[in-house]
Amino acid sequence: MPLISTRGSRMPESPIRKLVPYAESAKEKGVLVYHLNIGQPDIKTPDLVLDQMRQLDRTIIEYSHSAGFASYREGLVQYYKSNNINVGAEEILISTAGSEAILFALLSCMNEGEEIIIPEPFYTNYSGFAEIAGVIVRPITTKIEDGFALPEISAFEEVINRKTKAIMICNPNNPTGCLYSREELESLKKIVLQHNLYLISDEVYREFCYDGKEHFSALNLEGIDQHTILVDSVSKRYSMCGARIGMLISKNKDIMRTALKYAQARLSPPTFGQIAAESALDTPASYFEEVAKEYVKRRDFVINALNKMKGVFCPTPSGAFYTIARLPIDDCDSFCQWLLEEFTYNNATVMLAPASGFYATQGLGKDEVRIAYVLNIDDLGKAMECLERALEEYPGRKDKNEPVGINH
Amino acid sequence: MPLISTRGSRMPESPIRKLVPYAESAKEKGVLVYHLNIGQPDIKTPDLVLDQMRQLDRTIIEYSHSAGFASYREGLVQYYKSNNINVGAEEILISTAGSEAILFALLSCMNEGEEIIIPEPFYTNYSGFAEIAGVIVRPITTKIEDGFALPEISAFEEVINRKTKAIMICNPNNPTGCLYSREELESLKKIVLQHNLYLISDEVYREFCYDGKEHFSALNLEGIDQHTILVDSVSKRYSMCGARIGMLISKNKDIMRTALKYAQARLSPPTFGQIAAESALDTPASYFEEVAKEYVKRRDFVINALNKMKGVFCPTPSGAFYTIARLPIDDCDSFCQWLLEEFTYNNATVMLAPASGFYATQGLGKDEVRIAYVLNIDDLGKAMECLERALEEYPGRKDKNEPVGINH
Structure with a gap:
């Protein structure tokens, strides 16, 4: 055996x-x-999403484009615009949930044996995807006493070496619930630029910010367009975790071209989920x-x-x-x-x-x-x-x- | 950059x-x-599948178990039984289409740099998944003049070396349309046993056999239970390629345990697709x-x-x-x-x-x-x-x- x-x-x-x-x-x-x-x-899940599924008018449940429905990607441009994020449809790839976007991001920017810095505690499946991609996670510890705020730049500098290729954050954070401030993100930007790293930002909880605090997206950090990869998902936003629809977003054309090749290998993201997610764009404020x-x-x-x-x-x-x-x-x-x-x-x-x-x-x-x-x-x-x-x-x-x- | x-x-x-x-x-x-x-x-797509979606009675589109709906896995046991394949529900893992089943199979049985033999021409995305898994494809050429029949055992023997870990076949074959005979599969069994290899059998076209010829599943090769991994999918069977529902099936408990860990990292297969695929089990002959x-x-x-x-x-x-x-x-x-x-x-x-x-x-x-x-x-x-x-x-x-x- x-x-x-x-x-x-x-x-x-x-x-x-x-x-x-x-x-x-x-x-x-x-x-x-x-x-x-x-x-x-x-x-x-919003009623309009479930109603959309009940009005299904297709007779064949076909593959979609590997990058997802063109109409959905166009619709997402508007969604992001209303969240003060400017992206074009060609900068969005529809993935099979955030999970796949993470894997595609790691595969596209990192080789086996390269290192990614992630503030810990972190979403546990990052380790799984790192293992699949053969990349090494270098954790930086955040502390419960500080409400799990991002550590000082020096903490990053301590672990950065020539194998370091990326930093990954989750904002707002799973598992800590910490929402990073604009200032914390600006610090990250400095590190990213100084060491020529990718910044992978998982922002699937964007809508879940409290006490009048506003979410600041990594995509709005000026001057690091070519470094930033956004991971997103409809799972929590519309309480439809089972739809398995996410997004990989970047203004870096090489990254998008590479991610598309991974997307082509698995043919297409789920069609039913895309129908649901596209209709969810009309969810009222x-x-x-x-x-x-x-x-x-x-x-x-x-x-x-x-x-x-x-x-x-x-x-x-x-x-x-x-x-x-x-x-x-x-x-x-x-x-x-x-x-x-x-x-x-x-x-x-x-x-x-x-x-x-x-x-x-x-x-x-x-x-x-x-x-x-x-x-x-x-x-x-x-x-x-x-x-x-x-x-x-x-x-x-x-x-x-x-x-x-x-x-x- | x-x-x-x-x-x-x-x-x-x-x-x-x-x-x-x-x-x-x-x-x-x-x-x-x-x-x-x-x-x-x-x-x-069968009407009963589309009707099922139109009668959607859920109010939350939730994650499922990482291995898929228990009820669907039970239902599949009956489906396989009616195709003369005896498997238990615990030997079936629901994947995000056949694509994911292939990736999980490669990751579970092969390390980076190990080799897999695949008769060529073969489904082109096998190369993509091999690249993701970092494994090396050793092709064995089948010929148009022979109707792309499996080559003699000697052709396999020629490329087998200590890095060889698996053989992958697609039966009936995409892209050639070739249906392997029981005799051809029995030859494969000999090689698999002699060299202690895995046999990954992609049987997503099981229902598409013509001229009175019957499909013989790799799972029915006696004595190589622990070597065989079946890759399956509803995509072609029910003309629902967009549902993205597949299966990884094996009687090897270690493989199933390992595949489940990969499945846990991505949380769950698509819920809508599973609802559709479960209802498709009632598709009439x-x-x-x-x-x-x-x-x-x-x-x-x-x-x-x-x-x-x-x-x-x-x-x-x-x-x-x-x-x-x-x-x-x-x-x-x-x-x-x-x-x-x-x-x-x-x-x-x-x-x-x-x-x-x-x-x-x-x-x-x-x-x-x-x-x-x-x-x-x-x-x-x-x-x-x-x-x-x-x-x-x-x-x-x-x-x-x-x-x-x-x-x-």
């Missing part, structure tokens, strides 16, 4: 999805599981306003509840719908598994994402979890009650007077 | 899709283009019978028309909906471009796929084209008329008394 590949063994298992079998077992036993572990919002209002309510509720729990610390995020909380626990992986395997309160439990999986540096984040506040306030209330009880009962609890985890 | 990656420059452009701009120009000039260049059938009847009619028409043209040779394929024809031309790439740029007959022209792009060995296939007989008989008739005229007018025509191309 032949062996699987070495890289296949090395490929990281999703730290979020690896707990799924435990959740399934819990559910089989009749336990109610509150899912705060995954960015699957309970927000409804009121939809986003209501969604943002709802998330602010949820965020405030969750952050407040968390910080009231003994030994828990959680900064207030300004974007996305995640937060990282520090808990008085020995090990977040054991804790999250224990929650599903051994704990119930009122015949319910809560599923969280261990934050260790979002750090590339071994040993970091062991007392942190990512919480996606994607449930309604009522369920969030019950989930927080569950969590509070769980922290009291958990055998691996650290007393607040004892050292708690590595970040202390 | 940073450079694109070396591998990005090396990534092959799709030989089929690279002609698209010329086709677009022709259309802009008002020329009717008969598309025989791409496997986009004009056959209707009569649909396939009618489709097969239609393709046999088209095949017979095209093969007959081609072989009547002066200097043209074309074997009769037993499967899929492609054929490779040898034409009296100097260079298929120039010819296909010339057809779109310079030639018209009755204000129409024909778009073909240059066969050179299906050969990994440089210089082969220069006087061959792939023809997808995916249009109705009436259009095929006009397209064949166009082609015959074009061959007469083409400045690079070779006289039948002169040597024609490298295969002579």
